[in-house]
C-alpha cells in the first residue's frame with residue numbers, strides 16, 4: 171500500500187500542523203445519483219446541515235432518511251494560509267463509510283473504498299492559498315458482495331432503495347470519524363514501525379523509518395517523565411532500552427518515540443508515537459504476553475451509541491473503558507471492523523489486550539446468518555463469481571489496518587474475518603491469501619485468527635488450520651437448545667469441545683462470542699429466555715464448560731453493550747445481548763461478571779509457566 175505522511179496519526183509537532191475540520195457541514199441526499207453530472211462537486215447547494223463526525227441516520231425523525239441508501243453529499247469550507255504555499259497540504263479522513271469521492275474547489279482529488287480506515291487526499295495543487303477553499307465529499311453507503319462488510323442493495327416495489335446486510339449491526343454511514351487539514355513538509359516521514367525483543371535486563375526495539383526525500387533519520391526514546399532513555403540513527407536499526415519497563419496487562423507503560431528527519435543538519439520533519447514495549451506469542455495452548463501466560467476476559471464490542479450511531483464519540487470511549495476496568499475485564503475484540511485510532515490509544519494507556527478485526531463480516535450469504543449457521547443451513551459463499559474482487563478489497567483492508575495499528579501494544583492479534591462460511595474447499599485458497607498477507611504486513615508477526623461461526627465445527631470447518639489460536643462464536647442455549655433445554659445445550663457444547671480436543675491441535679481456544687439476548691426490563695423467576703436471570707444461566711453454563719477445559723484460554727462475551735441492528739422479528743430495537751445497556755448501565759449479568767473476573771487470575775489455567 172502507498173505510505174503517506176498524512177496517514178501517520180495527525181499530531182501537531184514543530185514541523186506539522188493539524189487543524190480539525192469538525193463541525194456542522196452542509197448535507198444533501200442524492201437518490202437519483204445526479205449530483206456528479208449536475209456539478210455538485212463545485213457546491214451542493216444545500217440548506218440541510220449535518221454534524222461531522224457522526225453517522226447521519228439517527229438524527230432524523232423520518233424513516234426514509236434513516237433507511238436512506240445511495241449517494242449523499244457533504245460540503246464545508248476551510249482556510250489555507252498563504253504561508254503554506256511551499257508545503258504539502260493534505261486532508262486526512264479517519265473513516266468515511268463506506269466509500270467516498272473528495273473534491274476541493276471543484277476538482278476531484280481522490281476516491282476511496284472501505285468505511286473503517288483512514289485515507290489522505292493531497293490537495294497541494296488544488297488548494298487556494300491565502301483564501302477559502304470548498305471541500306465537497308460524495309459518500310455512498312450501498313452494500314454488495316464485493317464490499318466489506320458484505321450485503322446486498324435492493325430496490326423495493328415502491329422504488330425506494332434499501333440495504334440487506336449479511337451481518338447483524340445497523341449499516342450506519344457518513345463521515346463517521348474526524349477530518350483533519352494537514353500542513354506537512356514536502357520531505358517527510360511517511361512510516362515508522364517497531365518490533366520488540368526482551369533481553370536480559372532490558373529490551374531491544376527493531377525499528378524502521380520510511381521517508382519521502384533523503385536525509386538523516388534519528389529516533390529518540392523518552393520515558394513517561396520525558397527523560398531521554400535511548401536512541402539511534404539511520405532508517406533502520408535496533409534501539410537498546412536498558413531496564414525497560416514492559417507494557418503489561420492492566421499495567422501499561424508507554425515510551426515516547428520521536429522520529430526526526432534532517433537535511434544538512436536542519437530539521438525537516440518530526441513526529442512521535444507513544445509505544446508500549448511487549449512481546450506476544452502463542453506457544454502450545456498458551457497465549458504469552460512478555461513470555462507469561464494470559465487468560466483473556468472481556469467482550470466483543472461495537473462502536474455504537476445513541477444519536478451519533480457509529481460516529482466518533484470520545485465520551486463513550488471513556489465510559490466504556492471505565493466499565494471494562496470496573497468489571498475486571500482485560501481484553502476485547504474490535505468486532506466487526508477496525509475502530510477509531512483514539513480507541514486503541516486508550517487501550518494502550520489502560521493496558522487492555524485487543525484482537526483487531528477487519529471489516530470482513532457477512533461472508534455467509536444470508537441476512538440472518540446467526541440463525542442459519544446455528545441450524546446448519548448450507549450457503550455457498552466462496553464459490554461466487556465476485557469473490558476475486560472481494561478478495562482484493564479484503565487484502566487492501568488488511569494492509570491498511572495493519573499499517574495503521576501495527577505499533578499499538580494493545581493489539582495482540584489480528585482477526586481476519588468474522589464468521590465466514592468456512593466449510594467448503596473453495597474457502598481454503600482465499601483464507602491462505604488473507605492469512606499470508608497479514609503475516610507479511612506485520613513487522614511484529616502477531617498471531618492471526620478468525621471468529622468461527624457455529625456451523626464451523628471440528629468435523630466441518632476446513633480453515634481452522636490457518637489460525638494461530640482458534641476463536642469460536644457459539645450460541646448453545648440461545649439459537650439452539652435454549653430455555654428449558656439448556657442442559658442439552660451444555661452437553662452439546664461439551665461434545666463439540668471434545669471433538670476439537672480429539673484433533674490435538676495444541677493451540678489455545680478463545681470464545682469470542684457466547685451469550686443471550688436480554689431485555690433489561692425483564693426479571694423472572696423461574697427464568698425465561700430474554701430475562702436477566704436467563705442471561706446469567708447461559709453465562710454460568712458456558713463458564714462451567716470453559717472452566718473444565720484446559721485449552722480454553724479466553725472468554726469474550728457477546729456483547730459489551732446492547733447495540734442497534736436493522737429491524738426484524740428477531741431483534742427488539744437492536745441486539746440485546748449486552749452485559750450493559752446501550753446507555754452503558756449494568757444488567758444483572760454485569761455484577762455476575764465482576765465477581766467472576768475479579769477472582770480469575772490473569773494467568774488462569776497456565777501450567778506454571
Ligand code: BDP
Nearest residue numbers: 338539540588589643745747
Ligand atoms: C454472531 C455475529 C454477531 C451477532 C451475534 C448475535 O458475529 O455480529 O450480533 O452473532 O446473533 O452471528 O447476537
